[in-house]
């Protein structure tokens with residue numbers, strides 16, 4: 001494990017010791033704590049081989065989460081893979097804001113646009129027991145992953161999965177609309193870390209020339225699908241929030257508010273349908 005830590009460190013991996021431990025525990029199919037409970041246990045040659053293969057894949061840039069196949073999000077375990085974006089910590093904050101806006105004492109109709117692995121849709125369904133959720137994505141494999149996560153958390157009976165280009169196949173109005181759309185300007189994609197550039201689906205990241213293609217389409221569709229008094233919550237790139245807030249105001253939405261993420265960046269835009 002010490003050798004792996006140094007090898008990862010020299011490859012620029014930010015938390016080399018932690019990742020060495022996570023991959024060793026994963027290749028032994030035990031919890032990370034187990035490594036500390038049995039630190040002298042020798043590895044069998046099969047175990048060594050499994051660990052070695054994971055180390056090489058990680059060092060060549062595959063994301064840790066693709067190797068373990070899971071992430072923790074909002075205290076829940078989710079399956080992840082190369083078909084959908086690996087959920088980010090900021091998106092947990094998006095869910096936190098959404099839960100604060102949603103009424104608890106009556107049924108809430110939620111729409112999650114660009115659901116990916118389904119983390120937002122499933123977490124809303126789990127924490128809002130009276131809710132029904134429509135989860136939309138253009139990617140069928142992503143929707144299958146989202147459905148598997150909904151089944152894992154026993155909320156599949158309250159989530160409707162819709163394959164759609166944003167609002168194209170969505171009907172009806174909603175009390176709460178969430179989206180973490182692709183928002184990276186196309187020209188910046190070559191500069192991204194290899195974990196993102198080479199391993200995340202392009203459709204999950206690429207927001208077009210100025211990064212705002214998806215956000216513009218989403219804002220334009222809100223007037224037909226947001227219920228009066230309903231809220232929309234968007235996650236955006238760190239320099240896009242003010243622009244998106246103006247788009248929402250021009251689109252007739254009220255009480256527009258820009259909120260920061262834990263690292264102090266303008267990251268979320270909230271608005272209400274008057």
Ligand SMILES: C[S@@+](CC[C@H](N)C(=O)[O-])C[C@H]1O[C@@H](n2cnc3c(N)ncnc32)[C@H](O)[C@@H]1O
Nearest residue numbers: 087114115116137138165166180181182203204
């Ligand atoms: C940044 S990812 C967000 C995934 C997930 N909601 C999360 O926060 O982890 C954006 C998602 O939007 C989806 N997407 C991209 N273009 C789309 C479109 N035209 N219509 C619907 N979904 C789209 C992608 O497939 C991807 O799953």
